[in-house]
Each structure stands twice: as C-alpha cells, then as structure tokens.
Amino acid sequence: MKIMHLSDLHLGKNLNGFSLYEDQRHIHKQILQIAKEEAIDAVMIAGDVFDKSVPTNQAIQLFDEFLTSWAELHLPVFIISGNHDSAQRVAFGANLFKDNNIFISPIYDGKISHITLKDEHGNINFYLLPFIKPAIVRSYFPDEEITSYNQAVKVALKQISLNPNERNILIAHQFVTGAYTCDSEEIIVGGIDNVDAQLFQDFDYVALGHLHTPQNVLNEKIRYCGTLLKYSFSEANQEKTVTILNFPQKNKLTIYEKKLSFLHDMRKLKGSYAELTLKSNYEQTNTDDYLAITLTDEEDIPDAINRLRSIYPNIMQLTYDNLRTKTVQNIETTDIANLKTPLNLFEELYYKQNNQNLNDNQIDILQELIQDIWEEK
Numbered sequence: 389m390k391i392m393h394l395s396d397l398h399l400g401k402n403l404n405g406f407s408l409y410e411d412q413r414h415i416h417k418q419i420l421q422i423a424k425e426e427a428i429d430a431v432m433i434a435g436d437v438f439d440k441s442v443p444t445n446q447a448i449q450l451f452d453e454f455l456t457s458w459a460e461l462h463l464p465v466f467i468i469s470g471n472h473d474s475a476q477r478v479a480f481g482a483n484l485f486k487d488n489n490i491f492i493s494p495i496y497d498g499k500i501s502h503i504t505l506k507d508e509h510g511n512i513n514f515y516l517l518p519f520i521k522p523a524i525v526r527s528y529f530p531d532e533e534i535t536s537y538n539q540a541v542k543v544a545l546k547q548i549s550l551n552p553n554e555r556n557i558l559i560a561h562q563f564v565t566g567a568y569t570c571d572s573e574e575i576i577v578g579g580i581d582n583v584d585a586q587l588f589q590d591f592d593y594v595a596l597g598h599l600h601t602p603q604n605v606l607n608e609k610i611r612y613c614g615t616l617l618k619y620s621f622s623e624a625n626q627e628k629t630v631t632i633l634n635f636p637q638k639n640k641l642t643i644y645e646k647k648l649s650f651l652h653d654m655r656k657l658k659g660s661y662a663e664l665t666l667k668s669n670y671e672q673t674n675t676d677d678y679l680a681i682t683l684t685d686e687e688d689i690p691d692a693i694n695r696l697r698s699i700y701p702n703i704m705q706l707t708y709d710n711l712r713t714k715t716v717q718n719i720e721t722t723d724i725a726n727l728k729t730p731l732n733l734f735e736e737l738y739y740k741q742n743n744q745n746l747n748d749n750q751i752d753i754l755q756e757l758i759q760d761i762w763e764e765k
C-alpha cells in the first residue's frame with residue numbers, strides 16, 4: 389500500500405496582504421498528479437486544513453474542490469484538525485463524507501477513532517488524533533493528572549489497543565520534541581506544548597502536522613511532511629515536498645519524497661536599488677515571485693517599494709541594510725545623559741542614527757539653535 393502524507397494546507401492563507409488562493413490551487417493540482425503517477429492508495433492530511441478557525445469563503449471553496457477531486461479518484465482520505473482549525477468546522481459533514489471514503493476525525497471525545505484498510509498483506513489501521521490540549525483531554529479523564537501536552541497525548545493514546553501484528557499509523561498534530569521550527573508555525577517556544585516522541589514508539593509510522601519544515605523526529609517513522617508551500621521567508625531556501633510511504637507489509641516501510649514546484653516561489657533579494665533595477669540582473673529571473681527585498685543603499689530611496697514593483701510586482705517586504713540599520717546602539721540612562729551638553733547629546737544621537745559624525749557646518753547650525761533655545765532667555 390502506498391500512502392501520501394500531507395499536512396498544514398492552511399487553506400485561505402494571506403501572506404503580507406497577498407492571497408495565496410491561486411498558489412494553493414496550483415499546488416493541489418500537482419499533488420493530484422503525483423497521486424496518479426505514484427499510484428497512491430490513500431492520503432493523510434495531518435491538520436491545519438484551514439489557516440483560520442473561521443475559514444474564508446475562498447478557503448471553504450478550496451477545501452470543497454480538494455475533497456471532490458480526491459473523491460473522484462476513489463482514494464481514501466484521512467483528515468484531522470490542527471491548532472489553526474476549528475475541530476467542529478472541519479468535522480462538518482464527516483458522517484456523510486464516509487460514504488465517499490473521506491474520513492475526518494470527529495471532535496475529540498476521549499476516544500481515538502480509527503479506520504482499517506485491507507490489502508493482500510492484511511490490515512492497515514489509521515488512528516486519527518485531532519490536535520488536543522491538556523484541558524480537552526482532562527475533561528474526559530478527570531482522575532488523571534494532565535497538566536502538559538505530553539501527559540494529554542499519553543492519556544489519549546492509552547485508550548488505543550494496537551494489534552502489533554498489523555500495520556498501525558497514527559495521524560497527529562502536535563509539537564513533538566526535538567524538531568526544528570520556523571516563523572510561520574505559531575509555536576510557544578519553550579512552552580509546555582512539547583510532546584515526547586517516545587510516546588509514539590508502538591506505531592509503524594506517525595504522520596505529523598504542525599511544523600512547516602519537512603523533517604524526521606528521532607527516526608524516519610515519526611515525521612513532519614511540512615507544508616506544500618512556503619509560508620514565511622524563513623522557509624525561502626527550503627524545498628517543499630510530498631512525503632510518500634511505501635508500506636507493503638509490516639516492518640517493510642520505505643519513505644520517499646517528491647519535490648513540488650510553485651506558481652510563485654518565495655525568495656530573498658539583496659542589493660542596491662541600481663543593481664536590482666538593472667535589466668540584465670533581473671530579465672532571466674521570475675520577477676513575479678514573492679520577494680523580500682533588502683536594499684543596501686546608504687540613502688533611503690523615495691517610494692522605493694512602488695518603483696521596484698514596476699519590475700517585481702509581488703514584493704512582500706522591503707527593508708534596508710546599511711550603516712544606519714546595521715548598528716544597534718544602546719541609549720544611555722538619564723543620569724549619564726545629564727552630565728553632557730545638548731551639543732554632545734545631539735552629536736551622539738546623530739552618530740547612532742547615521743553612523744557618521746556631524747560635519748562642521750551642521751555643528752555651526754546646531755550651536756546657533758542651542759543658543760536660541762537654552763542660552764538667550
């Protein structure tokens with residue numbers, strides 16, 4: 389059996405004011421194509437179907453399109469809700485969808501639902517654990533001590549009795565310890581949301597969602613597949629892939645990835661205004677990519693973003709890297725400041741802002757102003 393592992397679709401996501409609607413449609417078509425080419429038998433979506441708990445009309449339309457196209461391929465699809473989703477809204481219609489082989493985790497009620505598929509080598513069980521918080525699990529197990537995410541997941545998993553002779557897969561959306569994070573995930577750093585990967589040792593594979601960088605945790609059997617698109621500039625240099633499990637029999641699992649290509653890539657560009665607007669520098673590039681541009685000019689360019697957008701229409705961020713922005717200097721406390729003359733103070737302020745000293749002409753003007761303000765009353 390071949391199974392595709394997806395997560396963190398974040399349907400309806402807007403990035404710096406840009407709708408990713410067309411990008412998400414584009415990537416989904418690619419996923420469908422890969423599913424056909426690789427002869428996939430089932431698909432797992434490990435949470436964060438939507439970007440917002442109240443999805444936009446476009447997000448719902450995309451999800452509807454996705455489900456319909458999966459159902460047309462007659463592939464079983466397993467879906468859980470993530471921390472960005474409303475579990476209720478994702479579970480809407482779940483009982484009706486079952487007839488079309490679309491299995492959506494119900495709202496957590498103390499049990500973990502599972503679905504069993506069969507092939508010539510026997511059963512393969514998919515356990516669906518929606519994103520859970522300690523308080524949710526505690527409400528079903530008041531006698532258990534549950535104050536951390538780790539304890540919550542531990543108690544939730546205790547309710548499963550696995551058949552160790554069959555293939556068992558868990559689909560979950562939690563922050564599993566030891567994993568690498570990036571900017572688009574909204575994780576509480578150093579928080580109590582860590583879940584120990586050891587809890588998952590009895591499963592043959594754990595299809596994780598939540599982290600946006602594809603990666604294994606402990607070993608390749610506990611894996612984040614990552615997002616299908618780049619959702620922050622910290623992911624600009626990453627490749628995005630689809631994770632595929634080839635799982636013909638118990639203990640014969642192999643995992644591989646298929647690389648994805650984007651409608652618009654996300655890239656970082658750095659240079660002077662003159663360099664970035666020089667035709668020979670940009671004419672061979674995809675100028676409609678989503679860009680974070682860093683200008684290196686010492687003088688700010690008036691209306692730079694709009695002028696650059698005539699070449700690069702999809703600039704998402706514009707910053708400067710020059711002497712002014714390079715040095716972060718501390719402002720002194722008032723006690724020390726009180727010992728200095730107004731001219732000294734201004735000279736220091738000017739230096740901190742511009743990384744250069746006032747020239748003689750500027751000092752003359754300042755001295756006149758200072759006399760006007762403080763000394764000629």
Ligand SMILES: [Mn+2]
Nearest residue numbers: 396436573598
């Ligand atoms: Mn996510």
